[in-house]
Amino acid sequence: MTENILQVIPGGVTAPKGFMASGVAAGLKKNNKVDLALLLSETPAAAAGVYTTNLVQAAPLVLTRQRVAEGLARAVIINAGNANACTGSRGLQDAIASSRAVATALAIPEEQVLVASTGVIGVPLPVEKIVDAVPRAVEALAKENHMAASQAIMTTDLVPKEVAVQVQLGETLVTLGGMAKGSGMIHPNMATMLAFITTDAVISHGVLQQALKQAVDSSFNMITVDGDTSTNDMLLALANGQAGNPEILPETEAYQLFYQGLLEVCSALAKMIARDGEGATRLIEVTVNGALTLQDGQKAARSVAGSNLFKAAVFGKDANWGRILCAVGYSGATFDPSTVDIFIGEVQVAQDGAALEFDEEKAAVMLSQDPVTVLVDLKSGASSATAWGCDLTYDYVRINGSYRT
Amino acid sequence: MTENILQVIPGGVTAPKGFMASGVAAGLKKNNKVDLALLLSETPAAAAGVYTTNLVQAAPLVLTRQRVAEGLARAVIINAGNANACTGSRGLQDAIASSRAVATALAIPEEQVLVASTGVIGVPLPVEKIVDAVPRAVEALAKENHMAASQAIMTTDLVPKEVAVQVQLGETLVTLGGMAKGSGMIHPNMATMLAFITTDAVISHGVLQQALKQAVDSSFNMITVDGDTSTNDMLLALANGQAGNPEILPETEAYQLFYQGLLEVCSALAKMIARDGEGATRLIEVTVNGALTLQDGQKAARSVAGSNLFKAAVFGKDANWGRILCAVGYSGATFDPSTVDIFIGEVQVAQDGAALEFDEEKAAVMLSQDPVTVLVDLKSGASSATAWGCDLTYDYVRINGSYRT
Missing domain, CATH: 3.60.70.12 (L-amino peptidase D-ALA esterase/amidase)
Incomplete structure (x- = not known):
């Protein structure tokens, strides 16, 4: 822009x-x-x-x-x-x-x-x-x-x-x-x-x-x-x-x-x-590159941004990247799990679907930023999509446990 | 049995x-x-x-x-x-x-x-x-x-x-x-x-x-x-x-x-x-009756049992039945919203898709039981299905915010 x-x-x-x-x-x-x-x-x-x-x-x-x-x-x-x-x-x-x-x-x-x-x-x-x-x-x-x-x-x-x-x-x-x-x-x-x-x-x-x-x-x-x-x-x-x-x-x-x-x-x-999601402390921005089609990219990006497990991990600043790949896996997007690269902020945490040795402290810093950015490269095609979500926090539960009362 | x-x-x-x-x-x-x-x-x-x-x-x-x-x-x-x-x-x-x-x-x-x-x-x-x-x-x-x-x-x-x-x-x-x-x-x-x-x-x-x-x-x-x-x-x-x-x-x-x-x-x-869902305090059992097909019933029951908003309301013992109807509405099940009856335990909270006057204290008692039972009657057909879930609590967030660490 x-x-x-x-x-x-x-x-x-x-x-x-x-x-x-x-x-x-x-x-x-x-x-x-x-x-x-x-x-x-x-x-x-x-x-x-x-x-x-x-x-x-x-x-x-x-x-x-x-x-x-x-x-x-x-x-x-x-x-x-x-x-x-x-x-x-x-x-x-x-x-x-x-x-x-x-x-x-x-x-x-x-x-x-x-x-x-x-x-x-x-x-x-x-x-x-x-x-x-x-x-x-x-x-x-x-x-x-x-x-x-x-x-x-x-x-x-x-x-x-x-x-x-x-x-x-x-x-x-x-x-x-x-x-x-x-x-x-x-x-x-x-x-x-x-x-x-x-x-x-x-x-x-x-x-x-x-x-x-x-x-x-x-x-x-x-x-x-x-x-x-x-x-x-x-x-x-x-x-x-x-x-x-x-x-x-x-x-x-x-x-x-x-x-x-x-x-x-x-x-x-x-x-x-x-x-400003209920109880949220940080925006999460998930970009999926290399998707076979735009729809595949959108499904994958939304699935990661919407995963309760990953959202809670962001709140806890825990670089649990397996939950990212897992959410892509059940998104309905077509891709090959053995070619996926994943980055949390600037830190690459997975390559070709498998773990990389990475600096946990640096990853925790990336998870403290606002927005938290996640990049998933499926390496299956030429389409990209971005989805946005927020972390899942104690306050989400508090707000929604007593919305009417 | x-x-x-x-x-x-x-x-x-x-x-x-x-x-x-x-x-x-x-x-x-x-x-x-x-x-x-x-x-x-x-x-x-x-x-x-x-x-x-x-x-x-x-x-x-x-x-x-x-x-x-x-x-x-x-x-x-x-x-x-x-x-x-x-x-x-x-x-x-x-x-x-x-x-x-x-x-x-x-x-x-x-x-x-x-x-x-x-x-x-x-x-x-x-x-x-x-x-x-x-x-x-x-x-x-x-x-x-x-x-x-x-x-x-x-x-x-x-x-x-x-x-x-x-x-x-x-x-x-x-x-x-x-x-x-x-x-x-x-x-x-x-x-x-x-x-x-x-x-x-x-x-x-x-x-x-x-x-x-x-x-x-x-x-x-x-x-x-x-x-x-x-x-x-x-x-x-x-x-x-x-x-x-x-x-x-x-x-x-x-x-x-x-x-x-x-x-x-x-x-x-x-x-x-x-x-025993992570952090759960109570089992939620959602039965959908009167579904057009078994698949409609299953979609509707699972959608209610899986709604974060309703799960948080159960944790807070808040009889927010609108979230139940809302979850049925986005489940993908085919039904007529204007014929739906909803019960939380023994308390009927909605009739024909609209609010009923009900005893809030009694409803809160129903939401304190384990399991919490929800009955949704779609009055659209003869199929039934039951789904199970649990409430969404602070502890879910705590457990998943620090699973690896």
Whole structure:
């Protein structure tokens, strides 16, 4: 990623032209913390979305998916503290009521309001609290409130997550911004994770959808925290066209440049999520080179990043590389175990599938760094993939042993 | 399982006629603990085996698989403390050397000696320690040393695991015995787990193999501790025919009765392994009823039993049933989320996919029991399956953060 293509800037989801955000306290979280975020585009925006693969899908996701399919959106209302999942037919009514409150307060079409929720599953949404808070959320809408919005969507996250980048498309500077939440139930194929991306680029609903799907496969779908795929995951992208660039069409240089920017936003947010995995102390970055196909590389990288045994070994700074090879072995990737080289940071720990004498102290230093990097060279082909995860710690158990209580 | 079909008896792997065992200290574990087990049949026994699905397979597994395929075995030598996995070409030589030492000391064919190893991966096997200890292991062979053998194969196991049952086949009483180890890296499709089953039944290599495969699918392949599938798993069965029953042929009543006995041995050992999962405080038993197919039921049951989030909730006695439904949702099983009922012990927590008001205190009591039982009724079909797992605790992290050090 060179600087002349891409520039990281401050500003999160409101960095692109024509977007405003707010975060207020609706009383869904304890201690009057902000728990309701509102995101508004001044003009109708092309919308795209990627959703959980879980067969059990939360009510707001069902509603939002329908509305995104229509192609245009103006606003997104997001609450934390309650997932509105497994809440029966009442769940959908509550999601609709949330969107109606926003539509009324902003005088925009109800079908252009998207809804997302995160939090505890199986408890009815206290929708009246949201409806009561919406006028305050509307009043607080401002360019400078991107951080409040990213704080409002946090659950067990320790830090808010936002990023913005700029890409020069010919004469026009296009901006992309994003915010995300998620720290438990993070696993490939869109796990409990909410992410919202904004851009002022001129791009159609369909092309945006294509670019988003492509970017997700190399970013959000390559992170894993605990193997659980949630009922509520979604990634939404809104493009309001206010940058005024010539429309971005597929298979053009402009598309490639825009895609680089989108991938950077997605990758940055995905890594922030993995780094902030529940109880995690360190990000783990696993790169697999020499894979027969991209799919083999992805399977192998995700398997290592997701192995409880290796994650616990990272926490304990124990260079137990056998667990790395073992996880590659059960990943489903095709490879020859007798050609595999493995590096932990700069230390090579295995060659051709067998142990090397290595400096244990130096390996422990590598395992203390953040991120911890692992390189697996399968020497079976020319494909590469990278996956991200985090260590498995006492705090993961503590947090998840008492999430509701 | 009624008493007139099946009787549980003491005696472990040496309960059947014509088997002897021993367990001695070869110096592979610290503190002079027993770490080398020897199992001997007085006469050649029909052999069968089921092995790990991991692409990376340890040297002893490669050797044993070849030898079992020949159909006959006399002895099994098993060491703990070193898995002899990822040890290159030297690994196979070391496994052969172990078997040769046994064959020499017992004056039996080397090809009839099977080898199994468990312990740390990627460290060359100190085979000379095993070769030195084999004469002592041979000398110690006795009917009464079944428990010493089951202790010798332990790694992070807290308790030795053995069982024996008797089945009346017409006029003849047939005995089956078993021992197993395994507490980390336990996951469907034969994870780090060693199990050895003996019987005095008259049954061919091929029919024993068929029965063993069938029993494994409903027992060992339905337990999960941490999702990692090891490089060394194997389950071996030896049938020496000393009971003198008419040969057990497929699709006969005798086969069914023998199979019930075999399944009981496999299920008992599998549950002991899950109960003794690393750091576990309680066994979790997940039954799925009303599945469309057996495969759907198995996927759903294993997914719940394997969910880190639900396992941590059990540890914390938190009736977070949304995580159960969520795990069924991403299991790959086909079902309708809006018809699912869920019970934790006797407490129904969800009906038709939505929350029920339930007594939280009573649910916490159910989550304190051992085993914790979960019933998921998909109401989509007529198939059922049960899976076993354990809670996820601080101790799992502690054990696996410092396994080698």
